[in-house]
Every structure is written in C-alpha cells, then in structure tokens.
Amino acid sequence: MHQDTPLFHDSAPDNPAQVYDLWLAHNNECATYGRESIDAKRSTSYRMIWQGWLKYLASLNEGKGCAWSSVDAVDVSNFLKSGLRRSKNLIPTNTAQRRYWRVLSRIYTFAHSKGWTAENPVLALATADVPAIEKPKGAILTLGQYKACFDCLPPLYGTATQARDHTMALLLLTTGITPQEVRTLCVQDLERDMATGKVTHVAITAQRSDTQRRRIAVDERLANALLFWLTQRHMFNSLQRVRPSKEEAPTTAGDRHPFTRLFVSQKSPEVTMGTLLHVCKQLILEACKKDHSDAPPRIGPQVIRNTVLTKWLNEGIGIHQVTLMAGLKNPKGLLHLGDHLNPEVRQHLAKSNFKDDEAPPILQPLAA
Known part of the structure; x- marks a missing residue:
C-alpha cells in the first residue's frame, strides 16, 4: 500500500x-x-x-x-x-x-x-x-409485531404483578430506554403535575456518562399505567419487610436506596434482568403469534429498544436527535441497526463510523 x-x-x-x-x-x-x-x-x-x-x-x-x-x-x-x-x-x-x-x-x-x-x-x-471488520446486527421486530405488542400487553387492572409487567413493557415500547434503565428507575424519577398528580415525564439518571441523563415526556397511556402501578407497588412482600432509610439525595442511579426502585418483585425490592427478560419474551412471542409471523432471532428487552430506535430513524427523526433520545454518546451506537434502516438514513449514519483522527467517508449518491 x-x-x-x-x-x-x-x-x-x-x-x-x-x-x-x-x-x-x-x-x-x-x-x-x-x-x-x-x-x-x-x-x-x-x-x-x-x-x-x-x-x-x-x-x-x-x-x-x-x-x-x-x-x-x-x-x-x-x-x-x-x-x-x-x-x-x-x-x-x-x-x-x-x-x-x-x-x-x-x-x-x-x-x-x-x-x-x-x-x-x-x-x-x-x-x-488485517482482522476482518465485525458488523454486528441488531435484531428488531417488524412493524406488525411491534403494533401487536400493544394489544398483547398483560392486563393493567389485573393482579399487581400484571400491572407491573404491563407498565414495564409499555415503558420500553414507548420510550426506547435501555433494560438497565428500566430496572434502576426510582419512584422519585417520575415527574408529576402538581395540580393533577398526573405523571408527565420520566427522568433518566446517568449511570456511566452524562449523555445518559435525559428527561422523557410520557404519553397519556403510559402516564395512566405509571399512576396505577404506584397504587399497586406497595402490595409486594419485598417492600413490606423493610422500609427505606433516610438518606441524602444521591448523585447516580447506583447510589440510591434499592427500596426506592420503581419496579419491584415479591422477593426483591428491584426487578432482576431475568424477570424483565421473561416479561419481554412472553410479550414478543404473543405478538408474533397474533401477527402470524416468525419471531426474531433474539428475543428480549433490547430487541424492543432496537425496534423503537429504528422506528424513530425511519420516521425521519434526525440521527443526532435519536442519539440524544437514546442516551448514547455518539451515533456509532446506532450502527448495529443499519440493515433495518431506510437507504437514506443508512447512508447518513455511515458518516459516524470513523475515528476522531480520520476524515469521514465520502458517500456515493443514492441510485435514482
């Protein structure tokens, strides 16, 4: 060379x-x-x-x-x-x-x-x-499967566990936050209207970098689910055994008392990744059955997040804006979705796949 x-x-x-x-x-x-x-x-x-x-x-x-x-x-x-x-x-x-x-x-x-x-x-x-370039591919749901997920949610007004699972899944489906962010959300992260008590925003606390810190508006359906879940949360045995202690305001998600976690289980004051995986797996399988389609190669909460981010990009939301909404450090965190994006979006996203001391790639014009 x-x-x-x-x-x-x-x-x-x-x-x-x-x-x-x-x-x-x-x-x-x-x-x-x-x-x-x-x-x-x-x-x-x-x-x-x-x-x-x-x-x-x-x-x-x-x-x-x-x-x-x-x-x-x-x-x-x-x-x-x-x-x-x-x-x-x-x-x-x-x-x-x-x-x-x-x-x-x-x-x-x-x-x-x-x-x-x-x-x-x-x-x-x-x-x-020269070691080959790895091209990770993120699994996503089809548009039909994604829409079917909303119809296959566990009943909100059933048992307390069903209310929790409904709200966790709906949160993933509408906000695109990470599985870990779902698990580490705390009650105080819900912003509520002082006059009506209605939940208006979810505040995501930075766990590793400041780019993860963001404030997400919630739609009416999610707001109602969150509000109802708060009335059911205290029924779980794990919260009845120990009460939170008075502590200073934390600076990161990891600093906060575990008994303030928004989502809890019967045995633990926080939801395990296994529980979240089970909820999402059951939901996706039900949605695929309703949509009469094969399930994606991987099933779990990350697949739902991938689907939401892909949907935003293909709907025309700018790459920079989606990067901020997703809490990513830079657009490179979206590259694994490339195969699922529209050609125009994929081409613009390619510009993010370079290092600081390299010039961005020269893009070829799209075919007419």
Missing part, C-alpha cells in the same frame, strides 16, 4: 511510552466532525494495548528487543495473533485482534506523519492479515 511522505520530521521521544501520550493529546486537539475526544481516564484499554505491544517488542530477538520505530508488517501480524499474552494458549478473538490493529494503526499513522517512522508498518500488512 502506498504511504504518504511524512509532513514533519520532529524528534521522536526517547521513551516509547510517551508516543501514546503524544498521540492521545494530538487526537483530542484534532477531534472534529462532531466526534468526541478521548477521555484520558477512560482510555486505559488503548494504553494497555500500546504497553502490550512494547512488551512484545522487548521479547523479540532472544530478549534483545526491537525498536518500536523500526518494526515491520511481520512483527505486527505476529503480535495480532499472539495478543496481550494473558495466557500462552489463548488465541485472541477477531474482535480483540481488530481492536489491537485499530489502536496500532492510529498511533503509527500519527508517528509516521511526524517523521518518527520510515513507514506505517500496520498499513503494510497484507490484506489477508
């Missing part, structure tokens, strides 16, 4: 470990195209790969080592196959090899542009040695 002549000829750092720090700083200075910079505190996996690479180079030539700036494609290929050597007999998965390849490619592209290397050894790899 042809490689460009370096634009600069700076002196390479004496300590190879500093190459990573300089690349990270450069990457964050040049973060463009609407992509976020890389938080140094959250880039430990990137640093670990670079450190593993340097450790591997130190073991070459019978322990004499090899300079990071003079390696070739063979060295890179052997490292990809051996990985970080956590176990001598463990062969890295294609996903891991692709991650190693990507990190080395980006760092050596930066180093070559500075004139620290004669060539980028990662670009010199033979095509067969």
Whole structure:
C-alpha cells in the first residue's frame, strides 16, 4: 500500500511510552466532525494495548528487543495473533485482534506523519492479515409485531404483578430506554403535575456518562399505567419487610436506596434482568403469534429498544436527535441497526463510523 511522505520530521521521544501520550493529546486537539475526544481516564484499554505491544517488542530477538520505530508488517501480524499474552494458549478473538490493529494503526499513522517512522508498518500488512471488520446486527421486530405488542400487553387492572409487567413493557415500547434503565428507575424519577398528580415525564439518571441523563415526556397511556402501578407497588412482600432509610439525595442511579426502585418483585425490592427478560419474551412471542409471523432471532428487552430506535430513524427523526433520545454518546451506537434502516438514513449514519483522527467517508449518491 502506498504511504504518504511524512509532513514533519520532529524528534521522536526517547521513551516509547510517551508516543501514546503524544498521540492521545494530538487526537483530542484534532477531534472534529462532531466526534468526541478521548477521555484520558477512560482510555486505559488503548494504553494497555500500546504497553502490550512494547512488551512484545522487548521479547523479540532472544530478549534483545526491537525498536518500536523500526518494526515491520511481520512483527505486527505476529503480535495480532499472539495478543496481550494473558495466557500462552489463548488465541485472541477477531474482535480483540481488530481492536489491537485499530489502536496500532492510529498511533503509527500519527508517528509516521511526524517523521518518527520510515513507514506505517500496520498499513503494510497484507490484506489477508488485517482482522476482518465485525458488523454486528441488531435484531428488531417488524412493524406488525411491534403494533401487536400493544394489544398483547398483560392486563393493567389485573393482579399487581400484571400491572407491573404491563407498565414495564409499555415503558420500553414507548420510550426506547435501555433494560438497565428500566430496572434502576426510582419512584422519585417520575415527574408529576402538581395540580393533577398526573405523571408527565420520566427522568433518566446517568449511570456511566452524562449523555445518559435525559428527561422523557410520557404519553397519556403510559402516564395512566405509571399512576396505577404506584397504587399497586406497595402490595409486594419485598417492600413490606423493610422500609427505606433516610438518606441524602444521591448523585447516580447506583447510589440510591434499592427500596426506592420503581419496579419491584415479591422477593426483591428491584426487578432482576431475568424477570424483565421473561416479561419481554412472553410479550414478543404473543405478538408474533397474533401477527402470524416468525419471531426474531433474539428475543428480549433490547430487541424492543432496537425496534423503537429504528422506528424513530425511519420516521425521519434526525440521527443526532435519536442519539440524544437514546442516551448514547455518539451515533456509532446506532450502527448495529443499519440493515433495518431506510437507504437514506443508512447512508447518513455511515458518516459516524470513523475515528476522531480520520476524515469521514465520502458517500456515493443514492441510485435514482
């Protein structure tokens, strides 16, 4: 592969470990195209790969080592196959090899542009040695199955358990929040009209990043279900055994007292993932039966979320807006839905599949 002549000829750092720090700083200075910079505190996996690479180079030539700036494609290929050597007999998965390849490619592209290397050894790899790109596909419901889900919900005014299952499923079907967000919702996350007591919004508390924090308006059907569920929640045995203690206002979802969880079970003051999976599986199977269609390859709450996000995108809601509504850090979190999107949406979404130090792909015009 042809490689460009370096634009600069700076002196390479004496300590190879500093190459990573300089690349990270450069990457964050040049973060463009609407992509976020890389938080140094959250880039430990990137640093670990670079450190593993340097450790591997130190073991070459019978322990004499090899300079990071003079390696070739063979060295890179052997490292990809051996990985970080956590176990001598463990062969890295294609996903891991692709991650190693990507990190080395980006760092050596930066180093070559500075004139620290004669060539980028990662670009010199033979095509067969480059780890294949993984294209994860998110399962979704058909439009008919999705509509049938609303008709197959457990009765709201049946038992307390049915009221809970109805409300959890309806929340997923209308808001597209994650399964974990359903489980960690607390009673205080429901915003209510002071005059009528009606639930108007659901506040999602950040669990890992600030992008997850959002305020979601609820429609009348969901508002009524939430309000009725609040009248049934106290009937569960798990809440009758222990009462919540007085605590300071929490800052994250994980800080909050478990007995304030919105959805509970008889044995635990919170709903397990197994319970949520069972509720969604039964609902989807009933909906597929009503729709006279085959169930998707995977069944669960994430499939419902995938369906809602896909529906929003295909209805014309902007990619950036859907990213915010879904609580995602960037549009890359929607790429697994690509096969289910309209061609126009899919093409625009392709622009998000690049790194901060890369230019976005040039899109071809759609066929008439």
